[in-house]
Amino acid sequence: MDHFLYRDGVLHAEDVPVPEIAAAVGTPFYVYSTATLTRHFKLFDEALAGMDHLVCFAMKSLSNQAVLKTLADAGAGMDVVSVGEYLRAKAVGVPGDKIVFSGVGKTAEEMKVALQGGIRQFNVESEPEMEVLSAVATGLGREAPITIRVNPNVDAKTHAKIATGKSENKFGIPISRARAVYAHAAALPGLKIVGIDVHIGSQLTELAPFEAAYQKVAELTEQLRADGHEIIRLDLGGGLGIPYARNNEAPPLPTDYGAMVQRTLGHLGCEIEIEPGRLISGNAGILVSKVIYLKEGEDRQFLILDAAMNDLIRPAMYDAYHDIIAVNQGDAGAEPATYDVVGPVCESGDTFAKGRAMDRVGPDDLVAFRSAGAYGAVMSSEYNSRPMIPEVLVHEDQFAVIRARPTYEEMIARDTLPEWLVSD
Known part of the structure; x- marks a missing residue:
């Protein structure tokens, strides 16, 4: 059992609507209960x-x-x-x-x-x-x-x-x-x-x-x-x-x-x-991401998210399965769609799921990866110079950012140039 449940068709983390967190911290992000x-x-x-x-x-x-x-x-x-x-x-x-x-x-x-x-x-x-x-x-x-x-x-x-x-x-x-x-x-x-x-x-x-x-x-x-x-x-x-x-x-x-x-x-x-x-x-955390594009392939639809393999490496490394759900449920009885769910990293391995049936979603819609609390954030990286994503902790009707997303300037500033590359 976990505490990520739908209320009136909207996914909540305990008593906090997930879209409320997304609006405050941006996507993608991890949230723990x-x-x-x-x-x-x-x-x-x-x-x-x-x-x-x-x-x-x-x-x-x-x-x-x-x-x-x-x-x-x-x-x-x-x-x-x-x-x-x-x-x-x-x-x-x-x-x-x-x-x-x-x-x-x-x-x-x-x-x-x-x-x-x-x-x-x-x-x-x-x-x-x-x-x-x-x-x-x-x-x-x-x-x-x-x-x-x-x-x-x-x-x-x-x-x-x-x-x-x-x-x-x-x-x-x-x-x-x-x-x-x-x-x-x-x-x-x-x-x-x-x-x-x-x-x-x-x-x-x-x-x-x-x-x-x-x-x-x-x-x-x-x-x-x-x-x-x-x-x-x-x-x-x-x-x-x-x-x-x-x-x-x-x-x-x-x-x-x-x-x-x-x-x-x-x-x-x-x-x-x-x-x-x-x-x-594991089931105390989810990864929340936003749809960037819905791309038509020759024989499939690609759901392109703003989360990537550098944020959640388990599918690429272990062929791990994560349930992927729409944060806002579709209409009851609506036919599900089938997607290849992928990220924006320049690797074919940046694929979360192939042929996954789920609620129909489109650009700017939110999706959540269940069971992402274990070996998610701890194994993430800044591959492709993508900043580490925020972690959020929920307690009843409150939430707090417990690791902030660095700015691009902060990420780049961690590099230093040796003297011989510094121009006068």
């Missing part, structure tokens, strides 16, 4: 009730500070994958003991910043990383809490570019080597083993891959405890998918996920950490 963000966080939090747990929002899906503050105020921790994300979380008041640092390529400088600022744990991905962290921690006179990410070689049955739990993926250490790697970690100064980390991929639409991975983690927990390691925390990553309104996709509910976690891991007495991103933010 506070009510949807907090509802989705609470669904996960309640799904793990009865277990000691922490829900950490995966910031890589949506890292605007207003969104982070909204979720932190609701009780969320944060999962970060760079020092920039770490500093964003700290900037909105998230305490270090609620921040988990993931990622395969943490640098010594990033480790230093997190150790000095406070960190719940590092999810260590390799032995070389573990050794660097040991050196950094001892150099600072600190102790770094760690989990080690294991790769269970489980097929997540998701898009190849977002699968992370197979042996061919770059993430984690082979689970078959886990006992040896944990023994190595225990021998290194400055490290404190606190648990195990696993994450098998994103946009999973069934529970079976999770359960297969978690059963392996349960077995490993028993083995590591027998080896003398204190395993008090299990970081299960994220990955539960959302419905993108195609083929009647119906991913499992958080309650079903929570019941499965309890069934497979509840007997171990560990604190459970999960790191959902897409399921919290």
Whole structure:
């Protein structure tokens, strides 16, 4: 469920008409719903009730500070994958003991910043990383809490570019080597083993891959405890998918996920950490765009929008499907039109949909891309020298711009000319 609904034929974001936002900020823009963000966080939090747990929002899906503050105020921790994300979380008041640092390529400088600022744990991905962290921690006179990410070689049955739990993926250490790697970690100064980390991929639409991975983690927990390691925390990553309104996709509910976690891991007495991103933010945001032209092709109609692949890269990069709807509904019973929906960037890849049936629209009409809150704004760019588009947060009948669109002058001024190109 989200809070983008039609009222009297006009799409609203909570209690705000979307055309009102468009008139104020121009198009294209992203808009997020506070009510949807907090509802989705609470669904996960309640799904793990009865277990000691922490829900950490995966910031890589949506890292605007207003969104982070909204979720932190609701009780969320944060999962970060760079020092920039770490500093964003700290900037909105998230305490270090609620921040988990993931990622395969943490640098010594990033480790230093997190150790000095406070960190719940590092999810260590390799032995070389573990050794660097040991050196950094001892150099600072600190102790770094760690989990080690294991790769269970489980097929997540998701898009190849977002699968992370197979042996061919770059993430984690082979689970078959886990006992040896944990023994190595225990021998290194400055490290404190606190648990195990696993994450098998994103946009999973069934529970079976999770359960297969978690059963392996349960077995490993028993083995590591027998080896003398204190395993008090299990970081299960994220990955539960959302419905993108195609083929009647119906991913499992958080309650079903929570019941499965309890069934497979509840007997171990560990604190459970999960790191959902897409399921919290995906359906909490839409991308709003304006039609520039309706162009007649030889055998199709092209709907040319002012949004482009640099604003929403997912269709070009992942062949991702987004429901595209008219902001002002057509007449009831009117025949839909079929369009190839494209942007203005000079790339054939700047195509959002082909042969898409939708309400008939024309120049200057507004359309909205549903399920655009995750991996939308965070992956946008200024390709073709197109300024980054605004982000807007709605709360009931209020809205605020939470990232402004830069002017062309501001965008161009970020470049500098070397001395030899500056004329006298």
